[in-house]
Amino acid sequence: MKKSIGAKLAFSPLPTLVIGTYNVDMEPNVMTAAFGGIVSAAPPALGVSIRKATLTYENIIRSKVFTISIPSENYIKEMDYFGLVTGKNNSKFLDTGLTATKGTFVDAPYVEEFPINIECKLIKTIELGSHVQFIGEIVEVKISEEVVDEKGNSDIAKLKPISFVGNDSGYYGLGDKLGNAFSIGKNFKK
Amino acid sequence: MKKSIGAKLAFSPLPTLVIGTYNVDMEPNVMTAAFGGIVSAAPPALGVSIRKATLTYENIIRSKVFTISIPSENYIKEMDYFGLVTGKNNSKFLDTGLTATKGTFVDAPYVEEFPINIECKLIKTIELGSHVQFIGEIVEVKISEEVVDEKGNSDIAKLKPISFVGNDSGYYGLGDKLGNAFSIGKNFKK
16 A cells, blocks of 8 residues: 655665865865766766755856765765765865865866765756756766776775665665666566 | 776666656556656755657656656566566566556556655756756655555665666665764764
8 A cells, every 4th residue: 555745855775975176265175965866878977966055056156067976885974074064164174084186187176085086077057946956977987996896897895885865864885786787677578 | 096987977876766657648658767866855856867769758758747666676677677678669567567556646657566656747858968857846755555664754674775786787775774864974073
């Protein structure tokens, strides 16, 4: 039986994404967001939604670039902190001791210690109400050598990304591999 | 040390989302997508990106509504099948034996057996290249009574959502709870 819960944001899993930008004085800033994902394969692009009150919003509007760093479980505390306070009153890199590295192709900083760093050029700004969605073309990805597999891609078992679950405000690791995509369901084919 | 892998879609975790629409003859259709997420809190809205060649694209353009059903691990095979074949040549509900239920507030079907069903009204269509992002205002959510917790929300331990990892084309379950959001990182506050 089904039960109506109204127009809620019931959606799982959500990612944990750390957006990197420079402030107007070129100090590096970061914030954590859970509203985001891949939006296009060609051009490779991702979208991330944030509120206009954030310093990150001002920075992206001005600079038209940003980075996304994906934290591993090892940095769950730092990732959480990046979403707890505003960069208007805090230097989040100084507070956590993490390293801001300038992107190779964009003028925005990423979190050196996080295993995946994605450099994005802003291609669309979508006004939605409480949030603005920034769509960034992915122009570069760097991964930590410790998480590289034999094919040169990131190994998910080493990457250990974190999911956010809104209902219980919890962070979760990735669990067991359940099956292969484009394969496990093929026996339904007539 | 960091290693450049170029402009890849390196992003984890991605969700597995089943989009429900009616065809022009009112037959129910579904397809699976991994490019999507929440994009706004007020109005509550989600975005999902698909290719124009899909039947789902035609259906959403015509009807301006769609549903998102979130599968549990129990239905991993059906979810995979929904992404393997086109509704142009297959009746995916008939092939899998799953049940298409018409939405309460939108003229689009959802997968009754999946634990979360989200009804959406199209509010924006974003052209991106290979993909079009449909942004839908969430107007209703239904959850299976078996996954409801004591507060009336969905219990993630019972919901068992599936993540997609692109690198190894794998489906993964959710793992252990690692900590509480807006809390585990608070000790960095000065």
